[in-house]
Structures are given as C-alpha cells and as structure tokens.
Amino acid sequence: MNTEKCPFCGASVKKENLKGHYERVHPKGQRSLGQPQAVIRSGSVFKSHRGRNVLVLSLVVLAVLGGAFLFNSFVANATMKLHWHPHLSATINGNAATIPGQIGIDPQLWHDHSLDQYGIGMAPLHTHDPDGKIHEESNTVRDFTLQEFLAIWGQSVDGSQVLGHPVDPGHRAYIVVDGVQQSPTQTVILHEGEQIQIICGP
Ligand SMILES: [Zn+2]
Ligand SMILES: [Zn+2]
Structure with missing residues (x-):
C-alpha cells in the first residue's frame, strides 16, 4: 500500500489522502509545518542576542581601552622625566x-x-x-x-x-x-x- 506516516499523529495515511488528512485533523498542525521557519527565527533571535552580546562586549572593551588610554596619559603626564x-x-x-x-x-x-x-x-x-x-x-x-x-x-x-x-x-x-x-x-x-x-x- 502506498501510505505515508503523518508527521503529526503518526497515522498511516494513503498518499493521496495525506493533504485531506492534514486539513481535517491537523488544521493548526499544518500551519505549523512552517515550524522549521520558527526554528530559523529562533536561530535569528539567538543570532541577534549574540550580536547584542558582541556589541556590549565591544563597548566594554572600548571603555576599558579608553580608560587605559586615559590612565596611561594621566600617568605619563604625572611622571617626572x-x-x-x-x-x-x-x-x-x-x-x-x-x-x-x-x-x-x-x-x-x-x-x-x-x-x-x-x-x-x-x-x-x-x-x-x-x-x-x-x-x-x-x-x-x-x-x-x-x-x-x-x-x-x-x-x-x-x-x-x-x-x-x-x-x-x-x-x-x-x-x-x-x-x-x-x-x-x-x-x-x-x-x-x-x-x-x-x-x-x-
Ligand atoms: Zn626639584
Ligand atoms: Zn618642585
């Protein structure tokens, strides 16, 4: 028999009936077939988190470098040569x-x-x-x-x-x-x- 397993309920459904099965039994689930997209989206959320972390880290590094520069020039200006x-x-x-x-x-x-x-x-x-x-x-x-x-x-x-x-x-x-x-x-x-x-x- 030419059947396929429904990815939502696991039922064996004839291939030609699969579309009808989705529409009848999993009207929401079918939409959520776009779940891989959601995964991508959550991936992009992760990405943007990482982007924000990189930004925050860059700002911290800049602040530290800027502070070190100011401190060094302060020390240089206060050091008797x-x-x-x-x-x-x-x-x-x-x-x-x-x-x-x-x-x-x-x-x-x-x-x-x-x-x-x-x-x-x-x-x-x-x-x-x-x-x-x-x-x-x-x-x-x-x-x-x-x-x-x-x-x-x-x-x-x-x-x-x-x-x-x-x-x-x-x-x-x-x-x-x-x-x-x-x-x-x-x-x-x-x-x-x-x-x-x-x-x-x-
Ligand atoms: Zn002196
Ligand atoms: Zn003096």
Whole structure:
C-alpha cells in the first residue's frame, strides 16, 4: 500500500489522502509545518542576542581601552622625566635680590601659563624656597630656558631693567652662566647644577 506516516499523529495515511488528512485533523498542525521557519527565527533571535552580546562586549572593551588610554596619559603626564636644579642669584647695585619661593606654585607668582602642560601639578619651572634653587620638573624631556622661568615669575631682564629695577646711568645688565658673561637678552638653557647670576651694576 502506498501510505505515508503523518508527521503529526503518526497515522498511516494513503498518499493521496495525506493533504485531506492534514486539513481535517491537523488544521493548526499544518500551519505549523512552517515550524522549521520558527526554528530559523529562533536561530535569528539567538543570532541577534549574540550580536547584542558582541556589541556590549565591544563597548566594554572600548571603555576599558579608553580608560587605559586615559590612565596611561594621566600617568605619563604625572611622571617626572626631567628633574634638574639650576641655581639663580641676582645682584642689583651690589645688593642680592631675593628670588622668592613658590614661583610657579603660588598664583601670585605664576604669570605665564604656556608651559603648564609640562608641569606636574605646578609650573615645570618653579621654586620652593627663597634660596635661588630653580626646580626644573617636567613630564617631558625638552629644553627650558631662564627666560621661560622669568616669564612664569612675571619678570624679565634686558638692557634697560633687571627684575623690574631700572638700570641706573653708568650701570649695565648682564648674565653670568657658569662663569661666562653674556648679554642680558641671550637665551640661557637651564641645566642640572648650572650657576646663573643676573647682575646689574658697573
Ligand atoms: Zn626639584
Ligand atoms: Zn618642585
């Protein structure tokens, strides 16, 4: 006999009657013959879950990487790559001028802010005590100059004035770097242990 098993109830049904059997006995079941589609659909639900998981995971990875990047750049910006101590003194008309402490730390003694990016919580060129010790403390290895230190302090030196004191008639301004005299406007690059004197006098 040419019969087939009904996939829903397992009954043996003549092949030519199978369609009628579905319609009579399994009107709903027949529709659910499209079940494989439902499986596909649930597969696609799974897929979209996976897609969402991948998205969430990507966002987490991005957040972690972004955080790590920010943390690294924070650490880099807070890591001292240069820590030198040049020494500065100033003599005006034979008297030692005070180089104040807290230059580049106290807002009153922190005028130029163009180098702030190199500093670690303060200007990269600063003083702690009024002893002429310039602290050169930078997160980046680069040249810093005496003129930049003076700008942070809010001072300058040229042929007509020295740290705000006018050059008296018959006097002149000059800078001595490790014993070598130079013009008051010549750039002085700051180095470890360097001895700098700013002088106004005969
Ligand atoms: Zn220091
Ligand atoms: Zn310091």
